[in-house]
Amino acid sequence: MSESEIRDIFQSLALQPPGRRALAAGECLFRAGARVKDVYAITAGRLKLVRTSLAGSEVTLHRAGEGETFAEPSLFSERYHCDAVAEIATEVLVYSKADIIKAISDDPDRMMRLLRHLAVQVQAMRARAEILSLHAATDRVMCYLNLHLPSGADAMTLDLPWKQVAAEIGLTHEALYRALARLERDGAIRRNGHTVGLLKR
Amino acid sequence: MSESEIRDIFQSLALQPPGRRALAAGECLFRAGARVKDVYAITAGRLKLVRTSLAGSEVTLHRAGEGETFAEPSLFSERYHCDAVAEIATEVLVYSKADIIKAISDDPDRMMRLLRHLAVQVQAMRARAEILSLHAATDRVMCYLNLHLPSGADAMTLDLPWKQVAAEIGLTHEALYRALARLERDGAIRRNGHTVGLLKR
DNA sequence: CGTCCGCTTGACTCAGATCAAACTTGGTGG
DNA sequence: CCACCAAGTTTGATCTGAGTCAAGCGGACG
Numbered sequence: 149m150s151e152s153e154i155r156d157i158f159q160s161l162a163l164q165p166p167g168r169r170a171l172a173a174g175e176c177l178f179r180a181g182a183r184v185k186d187v188y189a190i191t192a193g194r195l196k197l198v199r200t201s202l203a204g205s206e207v208t209l210h211r212a213g214e215g216e217t218f219a220e221p222s223l224f225s226e227r228y229h230c231d232a233v234a235e236i237a238t239e240v241l242v243y244s245k246a247d248i249i250k251a252i253s254d255d256p257d258r259m260m261r262l263l264r265h266l267a268v269q270v271q272a273m274r275a276r277a278e279i280l281s282l283h284a285a286t287d288r289v290m291c292y293l294n295l296h297l298p299s300g301a302d303a304m305t306l307d308l309p310w311k312q313v314a315a316e317i318g319l320t321h322e323a324l325y326r327a328l329a330r331l332e333r334d335g336a337i338r339r340n341g342h343t344v345g346l347l348k349r
Numbered sequence: 350m351s352e353s354e355i356r357d358i359f360q361s362l363a364l365q366p367p368g369r370r371a372l373a374a375g376e377c378l379f380r381a382g383a384r385v386k387d388v389y390a391i392t393a394g395r396l397k398l399v400r401t402s403l404a405g406s407e408v409t410l411h412r413a414g415e416g417e418t419f420a421e422p423s424l425f426s427e428r429y430h431c432d433a434v435a436e437i438a439t440e441v442l443v444y445s446k447a448d449i450i451k452a453i454s455d456d457p458d459r460m461m462r463l464l465r466h467l468a469v470q471v472q473a474m475r476a477r478a479e480i481l482s483l484h485a486a487t488d489r490v491m492c493y494l495n496l497h498l499p500s501g502a503d504a505m506t507l508d509l510p511w512k513q514v515a516a517e518i519g520l521t522h523e524a525l526y527r528a529l530a531r532l533e534r535d536g537a538i539r540r541n542g543h544t545v546g547l548l549k550r
Numbered sequence: 551c552g553t554c555c556g557c558t559t560g561a562c563t564c565a566g567a568t569c570a571a572a573c574t575t576g577g578t579g580g
Numbered sequence: 581c582c583a584c585c586a587a588g589t590t591t592g593a594t595c596t597g598a599g600t601c602a603a604g605c606g607g608a609c610g
Binding site: 283284285319320322323326327 | 597598599600
């Protein structure tokens, strides 16, 4: 499903015109524990869902960019479970949760699309859990690359910096760079900047 | 949402009477890569979704028991992404994917319940990803316990053996037992069999 | 031109994986 | 009722690999 198709789930609803909100880089859209009143569609920029442990360490659980909806799984929650933070300057459309629920109730087609969207997210999180369950750094990297490689292709260009990839697969960036170096030395991958090719499958 | 309520999403549909299938412990319901034709409701026993790496190591991505539906996120997929294996002797009702989709299209109420169900699963997987992203064994255990503790309570009884918990949070069982021992020694938890109490929050 | 940030490599430490072994428990069948 | 077996639980010894701290390189951007 394309991103614009997703956004469409919200945008084309006959609602009160949604509010808008602009966030500076690093600004917080909502905090864990706050009541869920709204859900969002991102028109520009990039948001992330993070959970901050008591000790202060941050885990990014989800990232979404322009054209994507945000916080849909919270539609049925009383309170947000994570903090939402803008990675860069970001603009969102603000939809009232109650309006959205009412609107999709009336439109099976849109509801079905939201259903499919959530199903995909469940599978995406399962894929990530699989990666995170592996113990060796090289295994995590290979698993990540295999899961993100377009089927049939044997090479791809990542759209995020390796440092972010490291965080996503639960490694320090040093460990990731070393794993990449080892894999390349062993002839498992070939790499040039953000472009990687898998050699032996 | 109660388990029986979930099952109800499928069961109370006016469909051709669903098929049945019985599986012995360890038997496979479907394999990754197979075409998705059916989804299931468990009437007895317990199923797990596992992914097996090339090296042979297994990761359990989901477990479901009596009264729960199974493989719903695959409703919109062409092929299964995981293997489904019975942990113990299990019986399932077999619903044709096409029938289910058609049936929920006609019933906004049931569709909404499925929506809510998937939203909960996304959040559950996020919680697991959070745990798996932590580096220290004791942190993972504390995070797991906090997330599974009924709100307000300060103690709980686990319904699965610690060994399974270890797998779920990405530790060997030895590492888990040692982490538990350390936490108990440090006065963070108290434990008696499968019952645990959190002392300091 | 200078600063920031992603990238890369080195040295050291230590927590968790691994292998091994014993004990406890529950259930089965003789 | 007891012998036996399987599985979960617990503890020990060893070793590897990822975290951590540190330092240097290069490109992007103001």
